[in-house]
Amino acid sequence: MSGSTQNSAPLQKHKDANVSDSKDASQPQKPAAQLEEDDEFEDFPIEDWAKEEEVGAQANNTHLWEESWDDDDTSDDFSVQLKEELKKMESRK
Amino acid sequence: MSDQLDSLWADFATAHNEEDGYLLATTISPEPPKHDPARLYNWQRWTNAYSVQTDLRYKLQYNPVLKLDKQEASTWLEVFTAHYAFTGKLLAAEEAQNAGKSREADWSAVYEAWKEVLNALHRGYSRTDFAAWTIPCLYVVGKYLRVFAIKADANAASQRDSSVAFGELQEEEDPYGAASKNEKLEDAARQINRIFALCLSDRSETVLSRKWALYYTANLLFKTYFKLTSISLSKNILRSLAAAGTDIPPISQFPKAHQVTFKYYSGVLSFLEEDYAAAEGHLTEAYALCLSSAQRNIELVLMYLVPTMMLTRHRLPSRQMLSQSPVLEGLFLPITTAIRAADLHAFNAALEKEEEEFVKRRIYLTLERGRDIILRNLFRKVFLAGGFEAPKDGEPGPGARRTRIPVKEFAAALQMAGAEVGDGEGGVDVDEVECLIANSIYKNFMKGYIARDRGIVVLGKTNTFPGTGI
Numbered sequence: 001m002s003g004s005t006q007n008s009a010p011l012q013k014h015k016d017a018n019v020s021d022s023k024d025a026s027q028p029q030k031p032a033a034q035l036e037e038d039d040e041f042e043d044f045p046i047e048d049w050a051k052e053e054e055v056g057a058q059a060n061n062t063h064l065w066e067e068s069w070d071d072d073d074t075s076d077d078f079s080v081q082l083k084e085e086l087k088k089m090e091s092r093k
Numbered sequence: 094m095s096d097q098l099d100s101l102w103a104d105f106a107t108a109h110n111e112e113d114g115y116l117l118a119t120t121i122s123p124e125p126p127k128h129d130p131a132r133l134y135n136w137q138r139w140t141n142a143y144s145v146q147t148d149l150r151y152k153l154q155y156n157p158v159l160k161l162d163k164q165e166a167s168t169w170l171e172v173f174t175a176h177y178a179f180t181g182k183l184l185a186a187e188e189a190q191n192a193g194k195s196r197e198a199d200w201s202a203v204y205e206a207w208k209e210v211l212n213a214l215h216r217g218y219s220r221t222d223f224a225a226w227t228i229p230c231l232y233v234v235g236k237y238l239r240v241f242a243i244k245a246d247a248n249a250a251s252q253r254d255s256s257v258a259f260g261e262l263q264e265e266e267d268p269y270g271a272a273s274k275n276e277k278l279e280d281a282a283r284q285i286n287r288i289f290a291l292c293l294s295d296r297s298e299t300v301l302s303r304k305w306a307l308y309y310t311a312n313l314l315f316k317t318y319f320k321l322t323s324i325s326l327s328k329n330i331l332r333s334l335a336a337a338g339t340d341i342p343p344i345s346q347f348p349k350a351h352q353v354t355f356k357y358y359s360g361v362l363s364f365l366e367e368d369y370a371a372a373e374g375h376l377t378e379a380y381a382l383c384l385s386s387a388q389r390n391i392e393l394v395l396m397y398l399v400p401t402m403m404l405t406r407h408r409l410p411s412r413q414m415l416s417q418s419p420v421l422e423g424l425f426l427p428i429t430t431a432i433r434a435a436d437l438h439a440f441n442a443a444l445e446k447e448e449e450e451f452v453k454r455r456i457y458l459t460l461e462r463g464r465d466i467i468l469r470n471l472f473r474k475v476f477l478a479g480g481f482e483a484p485k486d487g488e489p490g491p492g493a494r495r496t497r498i499p500v501k502e503f504a505a506a507l508q509m510a511g512a513e514v515g516d517g518e519g520g521v522d523v524d525e526v527e528c529l530i531a532n533s534i535y536k537n538f539m540k541g542y543i544a545r546d547r548g549i550v551v552l553g554k555t556n557t558f559p560g561t562g563i
Contacts, residue, residue: 044384045384047350048350053384055385056382063411063413063414064410064411064413065402065414066410066411066433067408068406078474078509082475086478086502089505
């Protein structure tokens with residue numbers, strides 16, 4: 001029984017392959033119990049996918065995280081109000 | 094006998110001729126393929142329990158189309174014999190289910206029968222009868238072992254419930270106390286572990302190795318342990334994989350489905366151990382690599398990545414990111430808005446509102462740390478608002494920032510932010526304020542000390558708020 005001669009996974013056909021033919025969410029028949037636990041990862045519909053299909057390669061994937069809130073900007077509303085409040089305190093002394 | 098099983102044997106032969114493991118796996122799958130929906134019924138009717146071995150021998154050993162060597166054919170004989178018995182049990186259970194008699198569906202028997210299929214396959218691999226390209230068969234057997242275990246346990250539970258509901262006496266009490274309500278799933282965990290060990294122990298060269306099933310199997314184990322809430326057992330898997338080192342090909346060479354799932358679970362495990370740096374690494378990779386159409390899985394990754402990034406990078410998800418998922422938006426928008434606005438009152442409200450969800454997903458405590466960060470940022474704003482001292486003689490530019498700050502100023506900021514520091518009579522509870530300041534210092538968010546008698550906080554001159562640049 002000869003094996004594949006390449007270095008990568010010998011599972012050549014995995015790009016289109018399914019482990020099972022039917023939808024992942026359904027069971028052999030109507031399930032007797034809730035199968036998907038809240039944090040359980042779902043089966044992917046395919047074993048492998050091209051780079052273009054990765055989340056990281058999507059065009060609209062740029063502005064996901066806001067800049068760190070560690071900024072020295074003292075012009076935001078809160079800081080402005082705070083300065084006013086502190087001035088008031090100062091003048092009350 | 095008219096051979097309506099042609100499709101099955103054709104697929105089996107093609108799979109061997111083309112070394113297509115996934116096609117091979119469909120021949121033993123509990124779900125019939127789309128092009129042959131009646132397969133399982135035909136399989137049942139094709140023979141009977143007495144003749145099954147003989148009939149199979151013709152198909153497997155005396156078949157000119159298939160070129161299996163004797164040992165391999167003999168092992169497949171075992172597998173299909175077990176599979177035949179399993180199919181009988183499965184169809185019986187499904188029939189009962191469809192007839193509305195769910196409680197009579199014997200999923201326990203289905204589980205045990207499927208386990209025999211697993212055992213036959215396990216023997217095949219142990220004897221190295223099966224080449225590595227066939228390992229999708231291990232995926233199928235492992236995956237459905239979990240499925241049937243969960244159904245069997247659920248069935249047993251509903252049977253117990255119904256007998257209790259009707260007040261029947263339990264005739265045969267389990268002498269050791271209540272049988273575990275996850276009896277079959279616990280057994281499944283042990284079986285899948287056998288598969289894991291089987292793959293780990295393969296000494297053949299990489300290309301021909303069963304090691305390619307390792308991450309899939311590890312993922313099955315993670316899912317099982319999480320469901321059994323024996324999450325710490327997952328660490329053994331990680332340890333085994335780490336110990337194998339370079340004996341296993343790098344994860345990047347495995348199918349992405351295996352990689353993403355593995356990184357998700359690794360990330361969650363790190364998260365639960367409060368190793369947020371590691372969690373960030375794993376979850377970020379899982380996120381970037383994930384199939385872009387797998388909405389639910391993306392949500393699951395972000396569920397943990399959002400609290401993680403909050404702590405490790407002090408970054409919040411953008412509105413744009415949250416708007417992509419109603420689930421995430423509902424969970425995180427109120428709390429992130431509160432943090433951005435340094436609004437403690439809103440923060441506490443947001444935390445409380447979704448408390449149940451957060452706790453269920455085990456992210457409550459991590460999110461709660463957001464409060465520390467709001468406080469830190471608040472104090473930092475006070476420091477920044479405090480202005481500068483006069484420059485020292487002869488030195489240009491503004492002096493150092495003022496480092497002696499009255500507690501009252503912190504109190505004012507806290508009140509503005511909606512902190513509960515009132516004394517109940519319209520004034521400020523100074524002790525409460527000092528407590529919050531002291532906590533921040535203790536947690537190393539702020540450097541300094543409180544000079545209580547003078548009512549001021551003396552802050553460090555350098556690196557006053559570690560990690561924030563001032």
